[in-house]
Amino acid sequence: MMTTSVDDRVDSLLSKLGSRITGPRRRVARLLASKQGSFSAEALNEELPDVGRATVYRTLKLLSDAGVLCKTTLPDGSPRYSIDHSWHHHHLICSSCRTVEEFRHSALERLLCEMSAEIPGQVLGHRVELYVTCMHCL
Amino acid sequence: MMTTSVDDRVDSLLSKLGSRITGPRRRVARLLASKQGSFSAEALNEELPDVGRATVYRTLKLLSDAGVLCKTTLPDGSPRYSIDHSWHHHHLICSSCRTVEEFRHSALERLLCEMSAEIPGQVLGHRVELYVTCMHCL
DNA sequence: TCGATCATTGAGACGAGATATCAAAATGAT
DNA sequence: ATCATTTTGATATCTCGTCTCAATGATCGA
Ligand SMILES: [Mn+2]
Ligand SMILES: [Mn+2]
Ligand SMILES: [Zn+2]
Ligand SMILES: [Zn+2]
The missing domain is CATH 1.10.10.10 (Winged helix-like DNA-binding domain superfamily/Winged helix DNA-binding domain)
Structure with missing residues (x-):
């Protein structure tokens, strides 16, 4: 190949x-x-x-x-x-070096999906960002 | 008073x-x-x-x-x-009328807190936004 | 291969959102 | 009331884009 x-x-x-x-x-x-x-x-x-x-x-x-x-x-x-790199995912953003890393977390998605049911109106999507100091910057 | x-x-x-x-x-x-x-x-x-x-x-x-x-x-x-209006919270944003509503969800916070432990580096904070069509706009 | 057609390009103007500069004005501690 | 310090605001500048429009280039059918 x-x-x-x-x-x-x-x-x-x-x-x-x-x-x-x-x-x-x-x-x-x-x-x-x-x-x-x-x-x-x-x-x-x-x-x-x-x-x-x-x-x-x-x-x-x-x-x-x-x-x-x-x-x-x-x-x-x-x-x-x-x-x-992947389909649906969220971001890990280093506040120091501004590197953006992707992550997925099934439990988080499941919870957000459950939450959608409780929320008035129609949920179209979500965005989750975690602000970190990455290993490299620590 | x-x-x-x-x-x-x-x-x-x-x-x-x-x-x-x-x-x-x-x-x-x-x-x-x-x-x-x-x-x-x-x-x-x-x-x-x-x-x-x-x-x-x-x-x-x-x-x-x-x-x-x-x-x-x-x-x-x-x-x-x-x-x-409240301390830590997240946002419900209507994509149609652009209204921003606050929400808190203890299970979500708990999960995000747990996740922080699994994540390499030091987690400083997070942001969660749900994009919706609000009741009024539906 | 050759045009005709239609998408794409890029220089430059324009616009929103926001910060930098800096002299003048306002504040408030004494 | 004085005066060091903050704050203000006109204006310039910056980033991140989008729009316009004439020129260019890609694609496709003949
Ligand atoms: Mn990504
Ligand atoms: Mn808020
Ligand atoms: Zn970093
Ligand atoms: Zn709405």
Whole structure:
């Protein structure tokens, strides 16, 4: 089995979405693939001087909507993107180094689901964020 | 027992905080006292033409830090303030009318507390938001 | 392969939300 | 009343985006 290149995966994702495969989108995606942790759109933009700012934001939105990226809000309110590795999950955010880690917790989901029944109105979704000082920063 | 006026309560809060009692702060606080639900800083500012924008924001931050106000993020990322009626709590946010309601749920807190023990690093806090369509909007 | 068609791009304007600057004004301890 | 210290607010600046619109480029049917 051959390892699929980033470009191949991006191409098939874009096709699946019915979006065109373009140079700028590939360049954004390549940079994203090299990233770990969380990053701001502005930082990404600075690393891509040959891609327009609007296109960086557009691609970020495209990939977030597609479930490839995740947009999170740091405790101070500033937005961060990170690669979305799993389906539904929540975030562990280090207040010190701003690393965003994903977590899932079945008991938590079960409880939130039970709570939905008790709540007046229709529950559409939820967001849980844990603010931590990560092992590395301790 | 006399009912304490808004001004009296603001004055004692500011004293407690070691901040000066000023006209602009009173004007912001008076308007806040008349509010229900959530509101944007910008809207507040427009209702206070005689208070500088910077001062509106500064006062909002002062009162948020003091625990009098609560800053929440709507699903679309736009910030909203609301009066913080109880100590620790979470938010029920109507995606339709943007109303913010507080809730507390002891089982949820207990679970989150238990989870903290399992999580690597030091848990500093958490945020839980439920996105709903409220009864009124249904 | 070639156009025609339609999506995409990017420069730049615009907007919300918020903070930085700093001289002038207000506060309150004495 | 004095005066050190805080606070104010006009204005500039910043981040995070979105909008516009002419130019460019991808895709597909012929
Ligand atoms: Mn995620
Ligand atoms: Mn609240
Ligand atoms: Zn960390
Ligand atoms: Zn509603």
